Amino acid sequence: MLKSIFSFCRFLLFWIVFAIITRAVFEVYFHEKFTGSTPYQILQTFWYGLRMDTSAAGYIALIPLLVFGVNWFTKYNIKPIWLRGYVYFMLFLICFITILNFNIFREWGTKVNFRVFANVYTSPSEAMASTGSSPIGISFAIGAVLLIVGIVLSHFIIDYNFRKPKVQTIAKPFIFLLLFGINFVIVRSGVQLVPISQSSVYFSDKPILNQGALNTEWNLLQNTFESVKTQSNPYLFMPAARATALVDSMYAVEKDTTISILNTTRPNVVVIQLESFTADVIESLGGEKGDAPNFEDFIKNGVLFDSIYAASDRTDKGIVAILSAFPSQASRTMVIDNSKQERLPAVSNVLAEKRYHTSYFYGGESDFMNFKAYLLSHHISDIIDKGNFTASEMNSKWGAHDDIVLKRNIKYLNQQQEPFFSYIQTLSNHEPFEVPVKAHFPGEDLPNKFRSTAYYTDASLKEYFDEAKKQPWYKNTLFILVADHGHRLPLNNAEPYNPRKYHIPLLFFGDAIKPEYRGKKINKLGNQTDMITTLLAQLEIPTKEFKWSKNLLNPYTKDFAFFDWDNGMGFILPNQAVSYDNAGERVSFIKNHKAPKANTDETLLLGKAFLQEVFTEYMKF
Secondary structure, eight states: OHHHHHHHHHHHHHHHHHHHHHHHHHHHHTGGGGTTOOHHHHHHHHHHHHHHHHHHHHHHHHHHHHHHHHHHHSSOOOOTHHHHHHHHHHHHHHHHHHHHHHHHHHHHSSOOOHHHHHHHHHOHHHHHHHGGGSOHHHHHHHHHHHHHHHHHHHHHHSOTTOOOOOOOGGGHHHHHHHHHHHHHHHHHTSSSSSOOOGGGGOOOSSHHHHHHHSOHHHHHHHHHHHHHSOOOOSOOOSOHHHHHHHHHHHHOOSOOOOOOOBSOSSOEEEEEEETTOOGGGOGGGTOOTTSSHHHHHHHHTEEEEEEEEOSSSSHHHHHHHHHHOOOOBTTBOGGGOHHHHTTSOOHHHHHHHTTOEEEEEESSOTTGGGHHHHHHTTTOOEEEOGGGSOGGGOOSSSSSOHHHHHHHHHHHHTTSOSSEEEEEEOOSSSTTOOOSSOOSSOSSSHHHHHHHHHHHHHHHHHHHHHHHTTSTTGGGEEEEEEESOOOSTTTTOOOTTOGGGGEEEEEEESTTBOGGGTTEEEOOOEETTHHHHHHHHHTTOOOTTOTTOOOTTOTTSOOOEEEEETTEEEEEETTEEEEEETTTTEEEEESOTTSOHHHHHHHHHHHHHHHHHHHHHHHHO
16 A cells, blocks of 8 residues: 555656756746846745646646556556556657747747637647747757656656555555545645635746746646636626626716717728737837838828727737727637627628628638638628739738738729728738848847838838829728737737737828828727727717727727736726736736825726626627
8 A cells, every 4th residue: 555655656756846847947948037036036936836736746647546446446457558658648748838838928928828729720820820930949959858858757756667556455445545535635736625726826926936836737727627618707806786887987978979080971991900010119109110110101191099909919809809899808719609709799790781892801811710700790791811812922921921912902992882891901920020022120030020020011001002092992091000919029028917018009091081180199098999989980870889999089988998818907097007817816017006006906996897897798699
């Protein structure tokens, strides 16, 4: 019996040691993010992470325990070599997850989760193209070294020569139940009422230290389970009636009115969804000078909403926020669920009812993340995507670059009757950040490659508008430029809790705008979701079905913005911004530390109410 327990403990010990090694590799790989942390704080990530490492080891031990039971209680004689194969396989899997996590964490600021694998399953080619900017060689080298270290180390710790202990038959069930009971307690990390969760390892006000403490594999397993289990609202912060009342108060207005900036109520509408076009590349939004110089000229001839924030951090959430004015649901993505997305309202539906001809342009696969089904469900008549371009036009890993797609859009619109609604999704400013021309910013470093692709998209837009101005339909067309989400580049800001990562442009542009409003800037805080009500108010079309959208041109609407990531959210008011990590159940960001505590508490309360109510409505669809 003692030999059984000792061998079991050696097995657990190995996986705990290997988890410590992978944590150390993670923290060395992202050492610059830990700048400012003391050695003691770094050591604390190992101490606080130990519980989760042990729990993860318990999960890995479940299958060997079951095999041990089968071997012990039946006539089957499963040879010990199977354990070696199981350990090697698990080592390979963990090493693969470890190196995959390098790229995910660098881009998203959160550890690898279920959504990564869902993306690979639904859109494998696009997922592969997204890895183009990753240091593949270094990642695989680290993974190979980890695998070798793990295999060698396992021979010193794990008892591969374990044999069935010789005990009386009557004692077997008790020994097995004892081992299984011990493992059950280890998986739960104790006998307390509530089992271990992500918040159990959170110990610091510095989010990077908490991320370091998280066991990557345990976190992925838990996230996967939460994503596939029967849906329930994980964001219940307060009574439902209170959350509803708070959200309703955010959208309440004293007067339903609008500043009329258009010279027509039936313009053509062209929405250009700009891939990863963060405010950090636009000078007028506080970004770098020279990354998107033509955008500054567009601003002079349009109406810029300069305080707009993306719904979340990915395109699948951005397109729903833009077209359907529905906020992101943090741990879910609505566009892939046909039973839900089909019931969403959409601006294309509204305009199609007003006899607008509708179209969608994208140089890549419109099947990406179920976009095609979503578009067809919302009255997009013509879909022009990768399949509509020639082989010579496929000059990007994603498909056709932006200049080719934009030129095709001009030719298409020249053949359409007015009014029309066209939705263009750009792709050049996406990993692997390559352009079909000489890069404007020299070097192979990612920030400059990103600047070059942003510059290229900006130049493509200038060519597009220069050509569009020659067309008879231009004078009656409103162009709306809006990013799908922000990006960590070019300033290497990957922290999901930082509002700056979500700051994006929203520009109404074109001759459909009255001359006296061209060059104006609107400072009202808002989201992508607010684009629809703002637009439809100009067209004198009712907007009741878009309850999550406010009119940015109504002086009476309230200033606020909301964003979220995989398991957290942020809320912004004019004098405060607060981010909340739901996994750790703690505030991870406060913009104005000098603000009164009541002000900070109100911001957090509104953010929690908003996320709770969004997810509640998501579940009703």
